[in-house]
Amino acid sequence: MHGFDEANIKKNKFEIVVIGGSAGSFPVVSRMLEKLNPAFKLPIVMCLHRLKDKREGFKEALEIKSVLPVVEPNDKDLIEPGKVFIAPANYHLLIETKERFGLATTELIQYSRPSIDVLFDSCADVFMDKALSIVLSGANKDGAFGVKRIKKKGGFVMVQDLEECSMTTMPEAAINAAKPDMILPSMKILEYLNCL
Amino acid sequence: MFPSYNDFETEIEPEELRKLTDAVLTKYGYDFGNYAQSSFKRRVIVVLRKHGIKSMDVLIQKIIHDPIFFEQFIHDITVNTTEMFRDPTFFKALKTLVFPVLNTRSEFNIWHSACSTGEEVVSLAILLKEENLLHRAKVYATDINHSVLKKAESGRFPLRNLDLYTQNYNNTDPKGKLSDYYKIVDNEIVFHRELIEHVRFKHHDLAVDHQFFKFDLILCRNVMIYFNQKLQNRVFELLHASLFLNGFLALGAKESLIWCKIADKFESVSDHEKIYKKVKL
Numbered sequence: 436m437h438g439f440d441e442a443n444i445k446k447n448k449f450e451i452v453v454i455g456g457s458a459g460s461f462p463v464v465s466r467m468l469e470k471l472n473p474a475f476k477l478p479i480v481m482c483l484h485r486l487k488d489k490r491e492g493f494k495e496a497l498e499i500k501s502v503l504p505v506v507e508p509n510d511k512d513l514i515e516p517g518k519v520f521i522a523p524a525n526y527h528l529l530i531e532t533k534e535r536f537g538l539a540t541t542e543l544i545q546y547s548r549p550s551i552d553v554l555f556d557s558c559a560d561v562f563m564d565k566a567l568s569i570v571l572s573g574a575n576k577d578g579a580f581g582v583k584r585i586k587k588k589g590g591f592v593m594v595q596d597l598e599e600c601s602m603t604t605m606p607e608a609a610i611n612a613a614k615p616d617m618i619l620p621s622m623k624i625l626e627y628l629n630c631l
Numbered sequence: 632m633f634p635s636y637n638d639f640e641t642e643i644e645p646e647e648l649r650k651l652t653d654a655v656l657t658k659y660g661y662d663f664g665n666y667a668q669s670s671f672k673r674r675v676i677v678v679l680r681k682h683g684i685k686s687m688d689v690l691i692q693k694i695i696h697d698p699i700f701f702e703q704f705i706h707d708i709t710v711n712t713t714e715m716f717r718d719p720t721f722f723k724a725l726k727t728l729v730f731p732v733l734n735t736r737s738e739f740n741i742w743h744s745a746c747s748t749g750e751e752v753v754s755l756a757i758l759l760k761e762e763n764l765l766h767r768a769k770v771y772a773t774d775i776n777h778s779v780l781k782k783a784e785s786g787r788f789p790l791r792n793l794d795l796y797t798q799n800y801n802n803t804d805p806k807g808k809l810s811d812y813y814k815i816v817d818n819e820i821v822f823h824r825e826l827i828e829h830v831r832f833k834h835h836d837l838a839v840d841h842q843f844f845k846f847d848l849i850l851c852r853n854v855m856i857y858f859n860q861k862l863q864n865r866v867f868e869l870l871h872a873s874l875f876l877n878g879f880l881a882l883g884a885k886e887s888l889i890w891c892k893i894a895d896k897f898e899s900v901s902d903h904e905k906i907y908k909k910v911k912l
């Protein structure tokens with residue numbers, strides 16, 4: 436039992452899941468990746484801000500509990516299912532085409548590189564209404580413009596329930612910028628993903 | 632201030648980008664048509680906002696009628712971020728994997744093929760000097776952007792980056808101290824002339840220009856991420872043609888040649904540091 440109204444679940448509609456978060460999102464993501472259905476069939480792409488002194492070992496730390504391999508893509512690497520991609524430290528991660536990633540070292544956006552806005556905006560351009568975006572706990576407004584673009588192109592926006600967030604600036608900004616399709620606690624978001 | 636995405640509501644459609652790149656190509660011979668679309672679009676948005684330009688047509692008119700504005704446009708469109716000893720482990724790998732091979736030659740040629748403001752050039756020169764190889768090196772440093780080339784020729788870098796550069800240098804397993812190689816003058820780090828006096832700085836556009844020399848080592852780092860695959864393939868052909876057999880090619884930390892058409896003509900020397908060797912003609 437997943438507790439969702441079947442009608443609310445857009446099975447087979449999405450082609451990609453993009454996730455953004457900063458302060459407070461690491462344990463949430465880690466837990467989601469632990470509980471994810473190992474047969475999950477959409478590529479998952481994440482932009483998580485990291486502290487300057489915690490650049491190394493981030494991927495490894497996420498991978499410990501994850502049911503899927505966690506990969507920091509190189510430029511033009513394939514976007515494929517069965518993997519969780521995370522933006523490498525100090526690079527913007529972009530969706531270049533439906534098949535391939537791009538990277539950039541252009542200026543910080545919202546004090547951040549990687550920036551969630553950059554990932555989501557490029558994802559909206561390429562995947563349009565096939566994109567499912569998720570904004571988690573965070574301490575700045577990165578991601579708000581991104582979800583607005585996702586919405587504008589017909590994509591889906593989920594935001595972590597503020598009650599559960601250790602930092603609410605980011606999810607709040609996202610809620611204000613785009614009327615999210617769903618606001619849910621992280622384990623409910625996960626259930627939703629597992630039903631897709 | 633950092634540009635904030637929330638500020639730009641500027642929307643650009645692919646056809647408009649095409650109009651822009653066509654106009655630039657026709658008027659000035661620069662071809663941005665095969666830059667990676669996702670990041671190129673964002674560069675154009677930055678330019679529009681910087682000058683308060685509201686539409687693509689206005690931008691195109693300004694570019695066509697104002698060559699000085701166009702130079703500025705090139706400067707803003709190209710991403711010039713660089714630092715000394717960027718990825719110190721890469722420079723360490725050059726020393727252990729590539730220098731011994733160079734050392735077997737009485738003379739060798741090096742090309743920094745998107746050198747930006749020259750930090751990479753001075754970094755390598757310092758390491759070559761420490762291994763007593765510098766006087767044997769013939770070095771070319773090229774870029775598409777005239778203004779960064781001018782800076783590179785000066786051998787001067789902003790003082791604010793000194794701590795980072797010193798730290799990076801110290802992580803390359805160096806023989807000396809970075810301070811052996813520079814003076815501080817007027818808030819700038821001024822490197823000793825001998826490190827770059829032998830370097831030929833030259834305008835070269837990877838998107839349209841051709842081979843001009845043959846090299847033992849080519850550094851082409853952190854520029855191809857801004858190109859789409861079609862242009863990347865062109866550049867790999869050009870770099871391949873510009874290398875002697877068994878010559879080395881170094882890419883940026885997040886770049887790789889596995890997706891290029893002529894990948895089989897190279898062999899990996901260090902997967903992690905993105906150093907390759909031309910093994911087939």
Ligand SMILES: C[S@@+](CC[C@H](N)C(=O)[O-])C[C@H]1O[C@@H](n2cnc3c(N)ncnc32)[C@H](O)[C@@H]1O
Nearest residue numbers: 709710713745747775776836837838852853854
């Ligand atoms: C990010 S910098 C890389 C500098 C240095 N190689 C490094 O890794 O630190 C990229 C440089 O590529 C140059 N560039 C962009 N397009 C180019 C082209 N078509 N031909 C030659 N250089 C180009 C830019 O002007 C910029 O200076």
